Amino acid sequence: MHRERLVTLGYWIGTLLALAGLWWWAAASGRFTPHVLPPPQDVLESFGRVMDGYMGGDVWTHLWASLRVVLLSFALAVLIGVPLGVLMAWIESVGVVMSPLIAVLRPIPPPAWIPLAILWFGIGLPGKVFVCFVAAIVPVVVNSFLAIRQTPPELLNAARTLGTGRTRLLFEVALPSGLPVIMTGLRISLGLTWATIVAAELVVAPAGFGFLIMNGYRNFESAIMAGAMIGIALVAVLMNAALEFVERRVVPWDSRDD
Amino acid sequence: MTEVPADDNGTSGSQRALALAAGVAAGWVALWWLVVLVLKPSPDFLPSPAQVVQRIALLAQASLGDGTLWLHVVMSLYRFLAGFALAAAVGIPLGILMGYFRVLDRIVTPIFELLRPIPPIAWAPFAIIWFGGSLGSQAMVIFTAAFAPILINSYRGVKMVEPSLVGAARTLGARPRVVLLEVVLPASVPMLIAGVRIGLAAGWMALIAAEIVAGDGASSGLGYLILVGQRTLQANLTIGAMLVIGVLGAAIDYGVCRLERRVVTWQ
Numbered sequence: 245m246h247r248e249r250l251v252t253l254g255y256w257i258g259t260l261l262a263l264a265g266l267w268w269w270a271a272a273s274g275r276f277t278p279h280v281l282p283p284p285q286d287v288l289e290s291f292g293r294v295m296d297g298y299m300g301g302d303v304w305t306h307l308w309a310s311l312r313v314v315l316l317s318f319a320l321a322v323l324i325g326v327p328l329g330v331l332m333a334w335i336e337s338v339g340v341v342m343s344p345l346i347a348v349l350r351p352i353p354p355p356a357w358i359p360l361a362i363l364w365f366g367i368g369l370p371g372k373v374f375v376c377f378v379a380a381i382v383p384v385v386v387n388s389f390l391a392i393r394q395t396p397p398e399l400l401n402a403a404r405t406l407g408t409g410r411t412r413l414l415f416e417v418a419l420p421s422g423l424p425v426i427m428t429g430l431r432i433s434l435g436l437t438w439a440t441i442v443a444a445e446l447v448v449a450p451a452g453f454g455f456l457i458m459n460g461y462r463n464f465e466s467a468i469m470a471g472a473m474i475g476i477a478l479v480a481v482l483m484n485a486a487l488e489f490v491e492r493r494v495v496p497w498d499s500r501d502d
Numbered sequence: 503m504t505e506v507p508a509d510d511n512g513t514s515g516s517q518r519a520l521a522l523a524a525g526v527a528a529g530w531v532a533l534w535w536l537v538v539l540v541l542k543p544s545p546d547f548l549p550s551p552a553q554v555v556q557r558i559a560l561l562a563q564a565s566l567g568d569g570t571l572w573l574h575v576v577m578s579l580y581r582f583l584a585g586f587a588l589a590a591a592v593g594i595p596l597g598i599l600m601g602y603f604r605v606l607d608r609i610v611t612p613i614f615e616l617l618r619p620i621p622p623i624a625w626a627p628f629a630i631i632w633f634g635g636s637l638g639s640q641a642m643v644i645f646t647a648a649f650a651p652i653l654i655n656s657y658r659g660v661k662m663v664e665p666s667l668v669g670a671a672r673t674l675g676a677r678p679r680v681v682l683l684e685v686v687l688p689a690s691v692p693m694l695i696a697g698v699r700i701g702l703a704a705g706w707m708a709l710i711a712a713e714i715v716a717g718d719g720a721s722s723g724l725g726y727l728i729l730v731g732q733r734t735l736q737a738n739l740t741i742g743a744m745l746v747i748g749v750l751g752a753a754i755d756y757g758v759c760r761l762e763r764r765v766v767t768w769q
Contacts, residue, residue, distance in 0.1 A: 255608035263613060280631055344527035351751035353707035355623065355714055356725070356744050359732030363740065364547065439621035446626065446715045454624070461627035469627055477619035484619075 282467040290471035298468070299459055301451055307479070309451035313372045313444075314437050320373075321380030321433060326426060329388025334414055339389075346385055354379030354440045358447050367448045372441065379440040380433045387429025391422025427491045434487060438480050453479070549738035558742040567721035567730065575746065577722040578709060581637055585644025586705045593649045593701070594694065597656025601690070602682055607657070614653065622647035622708045626716040636720045640712040647708030648701035655697020659690025695762045702758060706751045724750075 264284060270276060271283035278286060294303045301309075332339040332346075357375045365371035395418045403417045445454025453476050460468030531551050537543075538550040545553060561571040568577070600607040625646050629639035663686050671685045713725020720726060724747050731740030 252608065256612045259609050259612040260616070263616075340522060341526055341529075344523050345530055347523075347752075348527070348530075348748060351703075351706075351755065352744050352748040353710045353751070355707065355711035356728055356747055358714060359728045360737070360740050360744065363732050363735070363737055439623065442621050443623045443711045443715060446623065457624060457627055461630070466628070466631070473620050473624050473628075476621065476624055477616075480619040480621070 279464055279466050282470050286467035287470045287474070290465070290467040291475075294456065294468070294471060294475075298456070299451070303475070306451050306453055306456055307475075309449070309455070310438075310441050310445065310453045311479070313369065313376055313441050313452075314434070317373050317376035317380050318434055318437050320377050321384050321437075322430060325381040325384030325433075326388045329385040329426075329429075330392050330414075330419070332385070333389045333392035334418070346382070349378070350382050350386070354436065355443045358444050361444075362448065372444050372449075375444050376437045376440050380437040383429045383432040383436060387432070388422075388426050391425035391429070392418050394425065395421045423495050424491075427487070427495060431484060431487050431491070434483055435480060438476075438483060442476055546735040546737055549741065553738045554742045554745070557736065557738040558746065561727075561739070561742070567726060569722065571746070574722055574724055574727055574743075575750070577720075578713065578724045578747075579750075581640045581713075581723065582644060582705060582709045584637065585641035585709070586648050586702065588641065589645045589648035589652055589701060589705065590698065593652035593697075594656045597653040597694075597697075598660050598682075598687065598690070600653075601657045601660025602686065614650075618650055622704070623711040623715060626712055629712075630716050635716065639716045640709065643712040643716065644705045644708045648705035651700035651704055652697045655693050655700070656690070659693030659697070660686055662693065663689040692762075692766050695758070695766065699755065699758050699762070702754055703751070706747075706754065710747055 267281075268284050271278070271281050282290075294306070296302065298306075328342065332342050354375060357378050361371040361375045365374055392414075399417055399421055400413060403413055408417070441452070442454040442457075445452040446458050449455040449458075453472050456472035456475075457469050460466065460472060535551055538548060549557075558571065563570060565573075567574070596606075596610065600610055622643050626639065626643050629642040633639045633642055667685055667689060668681055671681050676685070710725045710728075713720075713723040714729055724743050727743035728740050728747075731737065731743060
């Protein structure tokens with residue numbers, strides 16, 4: 245087992261080195277302009293430039309411009325979406341009333357809301373929070389709903405037999421049993437929200453990681469574009485890891501390895 | 503690895519439940535209408551349901567940009583299919599081979615895991631530089647979006663095949679090629695189709711994003727309609743196009759669900 249891990253690690257390092265080498269070689273071969281394929285060293289240098297300040301702010305300014313929208317919309321989506329999904333599953337009439345609304349909103353891709361948000365809220369913070377909120381809430385509601393619906397009947401029946409009331413049944417049986425599914429919904433939601441803010445910033449924004457990509461594109465600075473994409477991927481990985489950490493704390497009994 | 507946005511298409515729901523849902527949906531539309539009647543917002547801001555329907559009906563005859571509604575629908579579907587077909591053509595075989603051949607898995611996985619956290623739409627500007635402003639770049643963004651779930655599920659489908667099945671076939675003297683084609687492949691079909699379904703949804707989302715972000719070279723597509731609605735202050739056009747996108751997205755998903763039940767008859 246230990247040996248197995250070493251071999252996997254070896255393949256990782258080998259593949260990535262080969263990939264980086266191929267990139268470097270292709271860029272240095274002169275067959276592509278730096279505009280089409282920015283050399284790796286230029287991309288590294290672009291990190292430094294953005295660190296020092298690029299287009300009205302250093303890297304933290306841009307990060308915060310994107311991140312605050314995501315955190316705000318995600319928090320709103322969790323505060324509203326989890327109770328909504330749970331109630332839809334737990335109280336028949338709430339489910340009947342809300343399901344058609346969710347069914348209509350669900351197949352509309354979040355980026356499709358960007359122009360409407362601009363019409364309704366302008367191009368500032370509220371419009372972006374609106375788009376990201378719409379993106380964030382759907383998976384939260386859907387998974388919270390399913391989490392409660394999928395509570396094993398034998399658990400519910402066992403608790404009922406022991407005389408548990410409806411409220412305690414929800415809070416002490418259904419919710420704990422569904423928590424892993426709810427947490428998965430939160431992770432899907434956070435990833436989707438991050439992708440949505442990038443899309444929104446590609447359309448219109450004065451700052452943020454998506455704005456860096458668009459600005460790099462407009463100024464023919466491919467290295468900045470590639471650097472911003474790497475930054476976006478890094479944040480995505482970190483946010484997912486943070487939620488996985490929370491998940492392990494909240495549902496230590498869940499052994500699914502996804 | 504993948505989180506499958508779990509689904510609840512309860513087709514067992516009776517006719518009555520369907521009628522109830524339709525009634526409730528009508529209630530939501532009525533509420534929207536009531537809000538418009540009472541608050542009288544500017545139609546640029548919130549049109550009534552009738553105005554939205556009228557705008558779409560008008561667009562079915564009068565052309566906007568490159569053509570009427572039908573042209574925009576066809577163009578969007580065309581771009582979508584181009585990117586999606588490519589993703590399926592590469593993703594399914596690669597995923598299956600990765601599940602079957604260890605070496606390939608070990609080489610491709612690091613590259614894949616490295617590229618995966620980049621949101622597909624972030625590729626749009628590079629896609630434009632590499633493939634031009636219209637079909638090529640949009641197809642690449644859709645490809646990027648649909649590829650990941652298709653590859654992962656094809657891979658997992660193979661990995662999750664009961665080892666005893668493979669063992670049994672081997673004992674009976676089946677060659678590796680026969681094992682792959684006649685045992686592993688059929689057994690992994692349910693996972694594979696699930697991946698195609700997620701890929702379709704992801705690709706559809708990417709299409710609209712690509713048409714909005716990377717559509718500058720084109721004057722067609724549903725994303726273009728949404729954008730024109732915003733730029734010319736026709737909220738009814740924007741909302742109408744969004745509804746068309748939603749209906750088409752739901753129809754595609756429904757179609758694959760039906761197909762799934764046809765193909766995977768043993769589950």
